[in-house]
Structures are given as structure tokens and as C-alpha cells.
Amino acid sequence: MPSSAVTAGTPQAAHADAAAVVIDGVVKHFGHVHALRSITARIHYGRLTGLVGPDGAGKTTLMRILAGLLVPNAGHATLAGHDVVRDNDAIHVASGYMPQRFGLYEDLSVMENLRLYAQLRGLDADRHAGLFADLLEFTRLGPFTARLAGKLSGGMKQKLGLACALMARPRVLLLDEPGVGVDPVSRQELWRMVQALTDEGMAVVWSTAYLDEAERCESVLLLNQGQLLFDGPPRELTAQLEGRSFRLEDVGAGRRAILAEALGLDSVSDGVIQGAGVRVVLRAGAPVEPVAALADAAQLQLTPVPARFEDAFIDLLGGGPGGSSALAERLPPVELGSDIAVSCRNLTKRFGDFTATDNVSFDVHKGEIFGLLGPNGAGKSTTFKMLCGLLRPTAGEAHVVGHDLRRASGAAKSRLGYMAQKFSLYGLLSVRQNLEFSAGVYQLEGDTRRERIAEMIETFDLGDWLSATPDSLPLGHKQRLALACALMHRPPVLFLDEPTSGVDPITRREFWTHINGLARKGVTIMVTTHFMDEAEYCDRVAMLSRARLIALDTPDALKRTAARAGRADPTMEDAFIHLVESADLELAGTA
Amino acid sequence: MNAVSQRLSALVYKESLQALRDPSTLLIAFALPVVLLFLFAYAVSLDARDVRIGVVLESEGASAQALAAAFSGTRYLDPRFVHDRREVADKLISGELRGYVVIPHDFEQRLAGRGSVPLVQIITDGSYPNTANYVENYARGVVQTWRAGLDVAAPPQTVALEPRYWFNAELESRRALIPGAIAIVMTIIGTMLTALVVAREWERGTMEAVLSTPASVVEILIGKLLPYFTLGMLATLGAAALAVFVFDVPLRGSLAALLLLSAVFMVPALGQGLLISSLARNQFLAAQIALFTGFLPSFMLSGFLYEIDAMPAPVRAITRLIPARYFVDSLKTAFLAGDIWAVFIPDVLAMATIGGLFFWLARRATRKNLE
Numbered sequence: 001m002p003s004s005a006v007t008a009g010t011p012q013a014a015h016a017d018a019a020a021v022v023i024d025g026v027v028k029h030f031g032h033v034h035a036l037r038s039i040t041a042r043i044h045y046g047r048l049t050g051l052v053g054p055d056g057a058g059k060t061t062l063m064r065i066l067a068g069l070l071v072p073n074a075g076h077a078t079l080a081g082h083d084v085v086r087d088n089d090a091i092h093v094a095s096g097y098m099p100q101r102f103g104l105y106e107d108l109s110v111m112e113n114l115r116l117y118a119q120l121r122g123l124d125a126d127r128h129a130g131l132f133a134d135l136l137e138f139t140r141l142g143p144f145t146a147r148l149a150g151k152l153s154g155g156m157k158q159k160l161g162l163a164c165a166l167m168a169r170p171r172v173l174l175l176d177e178p179g180v181g182v183d184p185v186s187r188q189e190l191w192r193m194v195q196a197l198t199d200e201g202m203a204v205v206w207s208t209a210y211l212d213e214a215e216r217c218e219s220v221l222l223l224n225q226g227q228l229l230f231d232g233p234p235r236e237l238t239a240q241l242e243g244r245s246f247r248l249e250d251v252g253a254g255r256r257a258i259l260a261e262a263l264g265l266d267s268v269s270d271g272v273i274q275g276a277g278v279r280v281v282l283r284a285g286a287p288v289e290p291v292a293a294l295a296d297a298a299q300l301q302l303t304p305v306p307a308r309f310e311d312a313f314i315d316l317l318g319g320g321p322g323g324s325s326a327l328a329e330r331l332p333p334v335e336l337g338s339d340i341a342v343s344c345r346n347l348t349k350r351f352g353d354f355t356a357t358d359n360v361s362f363d364v365h366k367g368e369i370f371g372l373l374g375p376n377g378a379g380k381s382t383t384f385k386m387l388c389g390l391l392r393p394t395a396g397e398a399h400v401v402g403h404d405l406r407r408a409s410g411a412a413k414s415r416l417g418y419m420a421q422k423f424s425l426y427g428l429l430s431v432r433q434n435l436e437f438s439a440g441v442y443q444l445e446g447d448t449r450r451e452r453i454a455e456m457i458e459t460f461d462l463g464d465w466l467s468a469t470p471d472s473l474p475l476g477h478k479q480r481l482a483l484a485c486a487l488m489h490r491p492p493v494l495f496l497d498e499p500t501s502g503v504d505p506i507t508r509r510e511f512w513t514h515i516n517g518l519a520r521k522g523v524t525i526m527v528t529t530h531f532m533d534e535a536e537y538c539d540r541v542a543m544l545s546r547a548r549l550i551a552l553d554t555p556d557a558l559k560r561t562a563a564r565a566g567r568a569d570p571t572m573e574d575a576f577i578h579l580v581e582s583a584d585l586e587l588a589g590t591a
Numbered sequence: 592m593n594a595v596s597q598r599l600s601a602l603v604y605k606e607s608l609q610a611l612r613d614p615s616t617l618l619i620a621f622a623l624p625v626v627l628l629f630l631f632a633y634a635v636s637l638d639a640r641d642v643r644i645g646v647v648l649e650s651e652g653a654s655a656q657a658l659a660a661a662f663s664g665t666r667y668l669d670p671r672f673v674h675d676r677r678e679v680a681d682k683l684i685s686g687e688l689r690g691y692v693v694i695p696h697d698f699e700q701r702l703a704g705r706g707s708v709p710l711v712q713i714i715t716d717g718s719y720p721n722t723a724n725y726v727e728n729y730a731r732g733v734v735q736t737w738r739a740g741l742d743v744a745a746p747p748q749t750v751a752l753e754p755r756y757w758f759n760a761e762l763e764s765r766r767a768l769i770p771g772a773i774a775i776v777m778t779i780i781g782t783m784l785t786a787l788v789v790a791r792e793w794e795r796g797t798m799e800a801v802l803s804t805p806a807s808v809v810e811i812l813i814g815k816l817l818p819y820f821t822l823g824m825l826a827t828l829g830a831a832a833l834a835v836f837v838f839d840v841p842l843r844g845s846l847a848a849l850l851l852l853s854a855v856f857m858v859p860a861l862g863q864g865l866l867i868s869s870l871a872r873n874q875f876l877a878a879q880i881a882l883f884t885g886f887l888p889s890f891m892l893s894g895f896l897y898e899i900d901a902m903p904a905p906v907r908a909i910t911r912l913i914p915a916r917y918f919v920d921s922l923k924t925a926f927l928a929g930d931i932w933a934v935f936i937p938d939v940l941a942m943a944t945i946g947g948l949f950f951w952l953a954r955r956a957t958r959k960n961l962e
Contacts (some may be wrong), residue, residue, distance in 0.1 A: 106795070
């Protein structure tokens, strides 16, 4: 059977000029929360359309409306010519939908899941064999048909979800954040598959909060707070910013100070650290001279760079936050007995016969921002948890500020701050009670306690929210509160576990402003992340794969390893993929 | 229609695979009934036998001795004989004894004195009201029997009572409890398990994925009900076999009637599970609601443990809404009396009506999409 049988092999020519999806004034609200405010757009066949926006922008709501799972409060939407409300049954036939969370049965095997979806889609049992063979080849899941879906890796789960959504040759494929929780290697595989599908005439909608993913789409719908900010090819949007993006090259150790200084200029709307350099975006119509003067004063080279989609997005939202952190300004410089804040030697953790962390050693210097990167299941979280005293190592040793984590984990814990994924705030306590609780946990008493809490409230501008619950806070404030709780006892070492997943770019910038400020005061930062551009903020990055440390260097040095002919300026993502793949090859070679 | 039946069979097959792979399902369906039946067969007994009491013999007379001896003649009481009430009072307080009988020092004189009735004091532990009642009644009975045997001159009783207990001649509570236990097991499987597995689909996001296929909510729910109906029937059969062959409960009615009753009871049980699942989208909440609206009422208000006739009128009225009440009633009849259709038919009608109501409510409450 030809591979086109998997996908939309039916003649699409007749629909070539008709839009795959027509969205006309769609409004959706849940109670008093406005998820979508009058969205109007078209999505075309044979194209990959990105549905782009930060968390809470309304992406999932729009996806569910298109999949016929939610009914809009006003407006209309049609998919492949069928109204999503009136012809609901036809929608389920014409569309393939992959929900955000892995929606397949984890206690069924790969093949059982495929069979179930084939039958639910009304496919003829006799034709299964050929169809399954195609899908398994397409997704490269062939060797795993008997494995329970729950035991697949994050990337393989997404591919299985894709296979199930593709089952009945949908005309329109709706993928809700397929890239979340998927490492760059698996993400590249997904791109490859989606590319093949659009080449055959299918309309694919890929929703994402990663702005670098948006850049790869042929067309994007950019959503923010329920409003459509932009509809068209990403190039068109970035073209508006051409000539406004610059990079200060090889800034080196002073780059955080330079970034803060650049963000303080009126002419600069946005800036981020990129390896040893600092990337700045000018406001519309602003002169380049002030930045050039800054570069001259610091004897740095200023080069124009191509605009990125993210630059355009931040610009659409009115620019990023300023560069100074009120928090860091108040903080006294950290004094430590030694230059090494965190160290581990031959750190190993086994769960039964599974080795999650295998013989990992490194030192982290005082005031360093140290990143832990790696594909899903590489052992990042396990290593991280051992370093902050949440897991006991099977072998090897780890020290935080000189305290041995195996013998004095209590003493070590009192010297580190920890900010967990999803912030882990107490939803039933008010903002003030959350602050008081964390002050209590770290045994702050009397005047110190009152002063410290008042200081956090003032620094993070939480005064208006004291009696609100954390869940009712805007995301940015929620993140500030979590950071305030983790910093209450002024720890010299701060652990951040995927601190910005699901956070919009503006809030992320604000967060990194604080982190940069802290690092300048000598606080040591340990961070895990899935965002490759966040890895650029790190002084050094440790790359883990299959439980082993495969690389440890500055972001720029890591990127250089991936340089080759035709790719002079590799991105962090290129470096990631390159390193993981060559480590796998090496492993295969020795085995 | 063909597409519908294909989807249904795929859903039923999937659900069966999941049920078979989930150890907790099998535990609830097969291990739990066994545990419950053993518990009700051996551990729980509503019969008070060998109740420990004290007999305080303050009188040394022959009649007093004879009365005391009469207390050891009954299997319902387990008397300890002492001569001073202070010896037993502490034991009553510490719970070692459930009551004591005092045969006072002037017992002989009162017995001899014409017209005066001999006085015997009975002290019972009121913190166990049921047992206290037993102690009082048994002790009264012992005294009266002894008195009747003593006084040949006393006027013969005009009416002699000769009690017979139908259906459960030995008055063994086990025989009445085990059929009731089957109703509890069926409630757990029908209501709790169903509510849990539907809530699990919402919780894990699988419902969203399945809903985006041509399968409708109704098909998805029927695909859930059929396997659990079968599981419930299998568990009933197993429990009935255990009751008859291991616990010696007679099955005086027919197996067909038993199966019919069970099948009809599954209607309200599953309907209630569905209704709960349409309200609760996480397993914890579903389990809590199932516990309070399904399991506890069928435990307390079905007449399984506590007799409905003994309940106050408002509670009695509430029991009419509990499907397990009708099932317990019918089950007891089927096991202990036989196929009495005059009992079964109203019970079956009541269960079917309540079940229909649950399904109607569940149908209204179940959203067809993610709204």
C-alpha cells in the first residue's frame, strides 16, 4: 500500500481554493473568563498552520471548538465545509484531533490503541494490516507494538497519538501542543512527519507556546488573551522588525550588566542573553545610536542580526520589561567560604535495575547560572533532586555550600532555595499566608520574619494581592510569589526546576531579569529547562543523555560543536540534537 | 447501525482488557466479595450467645442455690458466681461482664412469705443497649422458668406458647446476612466501579480523545456498562456459590430467579454509577460520592443489618428510595423461602423504576462534549 493511503489521499484538488477551516467571529467564554474574543481566520489545505500564543491565550479552546468538542457562544466555524455545531458528526469524521494531554489508554498496548481507534473510526478490519504497517513505519513505532502505551517515552507517546489521530485519513489534523514535554530530537521527528502530511494536501494545525516552533510554520495565527494579533506567514511579521535586531558580540562575563544597561535605554524594547552575547531589539523608529554608544563605551562589537518571531511577538505586546531587578538590588552580596557552591562526584541513582543517573560529576562556581539539559528521561530531574536533597543517591557524593547531602541534608537544605515546577504554592492559603508559611518553614522569627515578609511584598509588588489566593493571581505575579517564597531565607544557592514552562515570553523575561540580578549578587543558580533559548542565559550547561553526562561547557562552545558546512551559526537546539545523537552513536559503537 | 455495533464492540473489548489488566478491578470484583462474605459469616453475628454475666449469691438458701444453678443451664449466658456484688461491679465497669444478677440475702424469706414476690436485681451495661436487652430478657426468662418449675401449685398458664421460627429455624443471623452481603457487593461493583472508571477517562484525558472520534457519549457509556454488568453478574454467581456451598445458606428459590433479581438490580446500581460519573470528573470525588450515596445507604438502610421495621417512620420512608432495600428483601426470600413471586414482582418493579430514573437523570446530566 502506498504511503498516501495513510494520509489524505482523496482528491483534494476540488477543495484547493476552499479553506480547510473557516473561523468567523467566534466568541467563547467560561463564566466571566473570556477565552476567545471574536476570532476570524482561515486555515488552508496543504499547509502547516501554527496556532501560537502563551498559556491562556485561548489556543486549546479554539482547537476544541474546531474538533467539535466545545460550542462557541457566538460566531461560526466550519471544518472541511461542515459546521462544527450543526454537522458535529461529520466533524468527527473529517478531522483528526490530538489533545494536549496524552489521550490514549496507557494500560493498552500500542497495537491495541491503534486497533481501538481504527474501529472507532469505522475502518474495515480487513484493511487494518496494511494501514497499520504504514502507520507504524511512518511513526517508527514498529518495534514497540506490544509495549503498553504508558511505558513509552514522551516523544513516542506523541507519535502514537499522531498515528491514532491519522487513522481515518482526516482532511484536517488538529494537534494541540504536540511539542510540550518532548525533547528536541523527538520534536524534529514530529516535524518531519507533519511535513510529509502537508505535502500530501492535508491541513495541519499545530498549536504551540514555543515561539521558535512558530517560525517553522508556513502560516501562523498568533493569539494573546483571546485575541488574534496576527494572521499570516511568520516571515511577514518578522519582516516588520528587519533592521531593529542587533547583537553585542562576545560580551563575556559582563553580559548581565550590559543587558541590564541596554534594557534601561528608552530606545530598546527587548533584550536577551545569547551565549556570550547580548541580543537587543530596538523600538519602532528608535535610533540605533544609544546602543552603539553603549557598545563603544564597553568596547564591544555591535552587529545587525535577522529578526526572530519572538522579537516580533514581544514587540506586538509592547516590549519586554525593564532590566533592573528590585529584588537583587536589596540583596546583600553572597559571601561563601569557597568558590564552589555545588559539587557532585560520581553521583549515581538506581531504581531497581534501572539507572536514572550514572556516574555524574561536576562543580558549580559561586554566582554561576548552571543549566541541566537533556531529552525526556535522561535523568535531569533525578540528578536535580539528588542535588537539592530530595532523593538519596545510590552511590557517589554531593555537596551544597560545603554540606554533604548524605550526612547533613538538613543543613544543606537550609542553605538552598527550591522553586518547583508549577510553582507549588498553597492554593487554599492567601498570598500573605503563603509568604508567612515559607518564612515559618525556614525558621525566621520575630522582627527578621516581619521585615523579610514586608520586603518581599514590596520588592515583588504583591501589596494589592495579599488576601487573594495564588490561583487567582496573574501568571507573572504567581511566579513572583513562588520566587519570593523560595528566596525568603536568602539562600546562597537557588534551584529552579523548569521554572518557566507554560509561562508567556514577557513573564519569562521578567523572571530572568530577577535571576540575572541574583547571579550578579553572587547567588548560584541551578536550573533545568526545556526552552533552548533559556539555556542561553546559563554560564555553563550540563547535557545529560541516557543517565550520563555527555557534555559540559558554555552555551557558545556547545553550539560550536554542531557547526558544519551549511550551518555556520548553529542554534542551541541544533547543538542539543547533535550532541544527543552523537552520544547515541558512540553508545551503539561500544555496545 | 453496523458502524455503531463495530464501535460498541471495540469499546467493550477495550474496557474488558482494561478491567482485566487493572488489579484493583479484579480485587473489587472477586476478592472483596469473598472477604465480605467471610466477615459476615464469621465475624459479624447479631446473635448474643454466651454473654458473660455475674451472678451474686448473697443468700445461702437452697432455693437461691437452685436459681443460680438455673443460670448455668442456658447457652445464652455464661455466668460467673460470686458472693459479693463489689466483686462484679468493677468487672462490669471494665467491660469484662455485660451485666449481673443479684439474688439478695432475704430471697428465701420473701419466697416463703405468702403474697410477697421474691426480688431479684438485674444490672446491665447500658452502653451496649442490644446486649443489655438480651441480658435482661434472658435473665427474666431464667427466673420465670425456674419459678414455674418450682411452684406446682401455681395456676397453670391458660395459653402455652410454642414458638417456631420459619425460614431460619435456628435463628442463625448468618443465613440472613449473607444474602444481604451479596447486595452490598453488587452495589460496589455496579455503582462504585462504574463511577470510578468513567471518572478515570475524564481524569486521564482519554475521554477527550475518544469524543473526537465518531463515537458518541452514549456509545462510550454503553461500552462501559456492558463489561461491568457482566462482571457484576459473575461476582453474584460466585458469591451465591460461596454462600451455598461454603456457608451452608440454603438456596430455596431457583437460580433463574436469583439471576433475574440480580440482573434487575444492576440497572439502578449502574444507573447510579453513571449519574455520579456525570457529576464528578475525578476519581477521588467519584469514590466519595459513591461511598456516601451508594455503599453506605445500602449498608445501613437496606434492611441488611438493621431491620427496616425498627426504624423511625421518616427513615423508613427514605429506605423506599434505596434500590438495595428491594434487592435485599428479594434475596432473603429467594435464599430462605423460595420463589415467592408475590414478593419478587413488586421488588423488581421498584428496582426497575428507580433504575430508570437514574438513567434518565444521568442522560440529562451527561454532557455530549467538553462543555
